[in-house]
Amino acid sequence: MKEIIEKAKELLSQGTVDLVIGYEQCGDKQCRPLFVQKPEEADKLVFNEFCVHNLATYLTRPEVKQTKRVAIVAKGCDIRAIVNLIIENQSTREHVYIIGMNCPGVVSGKAPNPTKPHTKCQTCKVRTPQMSDVTLGPTPPESIPMDKTITHPDVEELKKKTREEKWAFWREQLSKCIRCYACRQACPMCYCNRCIVDLNTPQWIDTRSNLRGNLDWNIVRAYHLSGRCIDCGECERVCPANIPLMLLNRTLQEEVKEKFDFESGYDLEACPPLTVFEKDDHENFIR
Amino acid sequence: MEEKWEPTIIAFVCNWCTYAGADLAGTSRFKYAPNVRIIKTPCTGRIDPMFILSALERGADGVIVSGCHPNDCHYNEGNFNARRKYIMFRALLTQLGVDLDRVTFAWCSASEGIKFAGLVTEVTDRIRKMGPYTEFKQLNQDAR
Numbered sequence: 001m002k003e004i005i006e007k008a009k010e011l012l013s014q015g016t017v018d019l020v021i022g023y024e025q026c027g028d029k030q031c032r033p034l035f036v037q038k039p040e041e042a043d044k045l046v047f048n049e050f051c052v053h054n055l056a057t058y059l060t061r062p063e064v065k066q067t068k069r070v071a072i073v074a075k076g077c078d079i080r081a082i083v084n085l086i087i088e089n090q091s092t093r094e095h096v097y098i099i100g101m102n103c104p105g106v107v108s109g110k111a112p113n114p115t116k117p118h119t120k121c122q123t124c125k126v127r128t129p130q131m132s133d134v135t136l137g138p139t140p141p142e143s144i145p146m147d148k149t150i151t152h153p154d155v156e157e158l159k160k161k162t163r164e165e166k167w168a169f170w171r172e173q174l175s176k177c178i179r180c181y182a183c184r185q186a187c188p189m190c191y192c193n194r195c196i197v198d199l200n201t202p203q204w205i206d207t208r209s210n211l212r213g214n215l216d217w218n219i220v221r222a223y224h225l226s227g228r229c230i231d232c233g234e235c236e237r238v239c240p241a242n243i244p245l246m247l248l249n250r251t252l253q254e255e256v257k258e259k260f261d262f263e264s265g266y267d268l269e270a271c272p273p274l275t276v277f278e279k280d281d282h283e284n285f286i287r
Numbered sequence: 288m289e290e291k292w293e294p295t296i297i298a299f300v301c302n303w304c305t306y307a308g309a310d311l312a313g314t315s316r317f318k319y320a321p322n323v324r325i326i327k328t329p330c331t332g333r334i335d336p337m338f339i340l341s342a343l344e345r346g347a348d349g350v351i352v353s354g355c356h357p358n359d360c361h362y363n364e365g366n367f368n369a370r371r372k373y374i375m376f377r378a379l380l381t382q383l384g385v386d387l388d389r390v391t392f393a394w395c396s397a398s399e400g401i402k403f404a405g406l407v408t409e410v411t412d413r414i415r416k417m418g419p420y421t422e423f424k425q426l427n428q429d430a431r
Contacts, residue, residue: 163386166382166384273371283370287391
């Protein structure tokens with residue numbers, strides 16, 4: 001992609017930014033993150049359907065925070081993460097130079113043989129970036145309108161199960177977890193300096209890989225992401241045990257949409273729903 | 288001789304309303320089920336959803352969460368924040384297949400001793416009929 005390379009060179013040589021975070025090709029069907037600090041290193045930058053990673057996750061890393069200004073190659077879905085990080089005061093709009101990419105969709109499935117189009121792309125509302133300093137790439141197919149409510153078929157399927165079936169399903173899925181915390185590391189919204197799972201006075205979550213600890217860990221992670229998850233699907237992609245983690249996150253996204261009419265990552269002025277309240281919040285379970 | 292199984296109920300209550308309500312139930316000599324273990328917290332907003340999970344995992348058969356009515360919170364907004372948290376947490380547990388009939392939420396003020404006594408008795412009777420929460424007890428055993 002010539003225009004990304006030119007843009008990166010321009011930004012670095014003019015001193016607008018000290019670092020460009022983008023993608024480079026590695027193998028036929030795989031890309032990997034690339035950190036460019038000198039204009040001559042920018043030639044490796046690419047953008048194609050294998051650029052799945054959500055690079056916004058690096059914005060909260062100390063090394064990146066120390067830079068004067070950082071440019072980041074971001075798809076619409078990645079910009080949702082950047083918006084959320086700014087809302088949560090983890091970054092500022094001035095610090096990030098967003099190279100927004102028009103994105104026709106990325107692949108899912110694991111390298112070296114990714115095939116399917118990514119689930120998130122089928123419901124994408126931001127094929128043209130919603131917020132950027134410069135937008136590159138050919139005009140993508142039309143996005144789904146912003147006000148459309150998305151329902152995910154896999155969530156619908158889960159909801160149809162009985163309680164016992166759900167429990168059996170998650171027992172089986174979560175017992176595969178090896179507690180590598182790849183989900184946490186890949187997640188742009190998981191940025192606590194000390195994660196609850198690493199705290200030991202008191203220790204809330206068993207750190208051994210047994211079903212109790214796995215259940216606690218995955219419940220806590222999903223719960224902490226409620227109203228914040230931006231549906232990038234990175235946790236599920238990096239999970240070595242193939243646990244359908246997005247199923248939980250999407251359940252909560254739909255709940256947030258239904259109860260609080262909120263979708264995260266589209267509006268810089270928005271308040272995350274779990275940081276505020278309405279006096280007449282509706283519920284039917286408190287007696 | 289085998290002892291008859293009795294449910295263990297953990298009640299997380301706020302210091303300012305429900306704990307005082309429980310106190311009132313006691314001083315007024317209302318009878319209620321002795322199965323409940325009350326844990327006092329400063330505010331409903333302090334009752335982290337993890338408390339509920341921990342209680343169930345450590346052998347509780349039922350959990351009660353109770354605090355001040357809306358607009359009555361000692362800290363003005365603790366219970367409003369808690370309400371939002373629990374809306375989300377319940378949605379999550381529902382999809383995970385955790386038995387939410389075992390987790391009861393109530394507003395119970397300092398003057399509602401009788402409501403508290405009734406709540407505890409009703410919950411205890413209900414859980415007694417449901418039997419021990421073996422699914423979570425099993426988790427605990429496997430983790431040893």
